[in-house]
Amino acid sequence: MTAEVGFGIIGLGRMGAFHASLLRGPVKGARLVAATVDPGHRQLLLGSGQAPCPLVDDVDALFAMPTVDAVVVVSPASLHHDHIPRAAAAGKAIFAEKPLADSVERAHAVADDVRRSGVPFQIGFQRRFDRGYARARELIAEGAIGKVEMIRALTCDRMPPVEFLRTSGGLFWDLAIHDFDAARFLTGEEVSAVFAVGSIAVEPQLTEFDDIDHGIVTLRFANGALGVAQSSWRAPAGYDIRAEVHGSLGKVVTEVDEKYPTHLYRDGGVSQERHDQFVERFADAYRAELQAFVDALRADRDPSPNLDDALRAVEIADAATRSRREGRWIELA
Ligand SMILES: NC(=O)c1ccc[n+]([C@@H]2O[C@H](COP(=O)([O-])OP(=O)(O)OC[C@H]3O[C@@H](n4cnc5c(N)ncnc54)[C@H](O)[C@@H]3O)[C@@H](O)[C@H]2O)c1
Structure with missing residues (x-):
C-alpha cells in the first residue's frame, strides 16, 4: 500500500474525536473517509453539525467501504473483542486503542483472529512516541545507565x-496499562510477577463494580529488576505522569510538568501551568503514533507496538487486578 491511506474510525468520543482531528490534516499520507458511532451519539453529532466526517450507520457499513483501507478502533474497551476481529475479517489494517480486549482470553482470541487474517495491526501505546519516553529508551538501550x-x-x-x-x-486495565507498557518498553525486560494493592479515595460508587481509584503495583522483571507502577484518578493540579529508571551507572527520568516554559512569580511564590488532559500532554505522541502506522502501511513494514505488546500489557493488567483482589503475588507466564 503506497498511496494515501483511507481511514474509517469506530468511535468519536474523547479519544476518537482527537484521532479524527489528526487524520484530517496533521498525519501525512492519510485521509479520513468516514466514521461510525452509537445511535445516541450519532443523533448528537448530526444535530450539532459537529461530525468531523460522514457518519455511516454501523461498523458493517464502514467495513464495506472500498475507500476505507484502515480503521481506528476507538470504541469502548468492552467492544474491542467484537470490532477488531470483524475489521480483520474485512481485510482492513487496524490501529486499535488499548486495551486489546476486556479479558485475557478474549485478547488472545482477538490476536489469533488478527494474525490469521494477516492484516497490519498497531496498538495505541502513545508513550512510546513521546519524545521524553523515546529518548529515555534510547539512553537505556545505549547502556547509559548500565544494568x-x-x-x-x-x-x-x-x-x-x-x-x-x-x-x-478497571484502573489497571484503563490507566496503569500505559505504565505497564512503558515499563516493558523502557527497561526492555518482561514482567514476571506482580503484587497489587488499591483503595477508593475519590468515588465510592466504584465498589459497585469492584474497581479502585488509587492503585500501586509492585513489578518483578525476568532479569531480577524491580518496579512500581502507581496510578490514581486524582490529579488536582492537572495530568501528572512520569517515569524513572535506575541502573547500575545512573538513572534516567522523564517528566513534563510545564504546559509552557513560563513561570509566574507573584505573591511571594512561583507558579507554572500544567497540562490538564492527556490530549494536551501527548498531542505530539498521538500524532506520531498514527504517522508511524501510516508510514508502516505505505512502506509495507510491520507496525509497532504490535499484538505481542498489546497482549503482554493486558496480561499484566489482569494479573494486577487478580493480585489486588486475592492479596497475593501473581506470576506471569
Ligand atoms: N491512549 C490513550 O491515552 C487513551 C485515552 C483515552 C481513551 N483511550 C481508549 O480509547 C477508547 C475509547 O475511549 P473514549 O474515552 O474515547 O470513550 P468515549 O466513551 O468517550 O467514546 C466512545 C465512542 O465509541 C462510540 N461507540 C459506542 N458503541 C459503539 C458501537 N457499537 N459502534 C460504534 N461506535 C460505538 C460512542 O458513540 C463514542 O463515540 C477506549 O478503549 C479507551 O481505553 C485511550
Missing part, C-alpha cells in the same frame, strides 16, 4: 465519568 535494576512509573489523571469506568475494565 537496569529498578523502575518507578506514575500516572495520575482526572477521573472520567463513572459510566465510562463501568466498562473500562
Whole structure:
C-alpha cells in the first residue's frame, strides 16, 4: 500500500474525536473517509453539525467501504473483542486503542483472529512516541545507565465519568496499562510477577463494580529488576505522569510538568501551568503514533507496538487486578 491511506474510525468520543482531528490534516499520507458511532451519539453529532466526517450507520457499513483501507478502533474497551476481529475479517489494517480486549482470553482470541487474517495491526501505546519516553529508551538501550535494576512509573489523571469506568475494565486495565507498557518498553525486560494493592479515595460508587481509584503495583522483571507502577484518578493540579529508571551507572527520568516554559512569580511564590488532559500532554505522541502506522502501511513494514505488546500489557493488567483482589503475588507466564 503506497498511496494515501483511507481511514474509517469506530468511535468519536474523547479519544476518537482527537484521532479524527489528526487524520484530517496533521498525519501525512492519510485521509479520513468516514466514521461510525452509537445511535445516541450519532443523533448528537448530526444535530450539532459537529461530525468531523460522514457518519455511516454501523461498523458493517464502514467495513464495506472500498475507500476505507484502515480503521481506528476507538470504541469502548468492552467492544474491542467484537470490532477488531470483524475489521480483520474485512481485510482492513487496524490501529486499535488499548486495551486489546476486556479479558485475557478474549485478547488472545482477538490476536489469533488478527494474525490469521494477516492484516497490519498497531496498538495505541502513545508513550512510546513521546519524545521524553523515546529518548529515555534510547539512553537505556545505549547502556547509559548500565544494568537496569529498578523502575518507578506514575500516572495520575482526572477521573472520567463513572459510566465510562463501568466498562473500562478497571484502573489497571484503563490507566496503569500505559505504565505497564512503558515499563516493558523502557527497561526492555518482561514482567514476571506482580503484587497489587488499591483503595477508593475519590468515588465510592466504584465498589459497585469492584474497581479502585488509587492503585500501586509492585513489578518483578525476568532479569531480577524491580518496579512500581502507581496510578490514581486524582490529579488536582492537572495530568501528572512520569517515569524513572535506575541502573547500575545512573538513572534516567522523564517528566513534563510545564504546559509552557513560563513561570509566574507573584505573591511571594512561583507558579507554572500544567497540562490538564492527556490530549494536551501527548498531542505530539498521538500524532506520531498514527504517522508511524501510516508510514508502516505505505512502506509495507510491520507496525509497532504490535499484538505481542498489546497482549503482554493486558496480561499484566489482569494479573494486577487478580493480585489486588486475592492479596497475593501473581506470576506471569
Ligand atoms: N491512549 C490513550 O491515552 C487513551 C485515552 C483515552 C481513551 N483511550 C481508549 O480509547 C477508547 C475509547 O475511549 P473514549 O474515552 O474515547 O470513550 P468515549 O466513551 O468517550 O467514546 C466512545 C465512542 O465509541 C462510540 N461507540 C459506542 N458503541 C459503539 C458501537 N457499537 N459502534 C460504534 N461506535 C460505538 C460512542 O458513540 C463514542 O463515540 C477506549 O478503549 C479507551 O481505553 C485511550
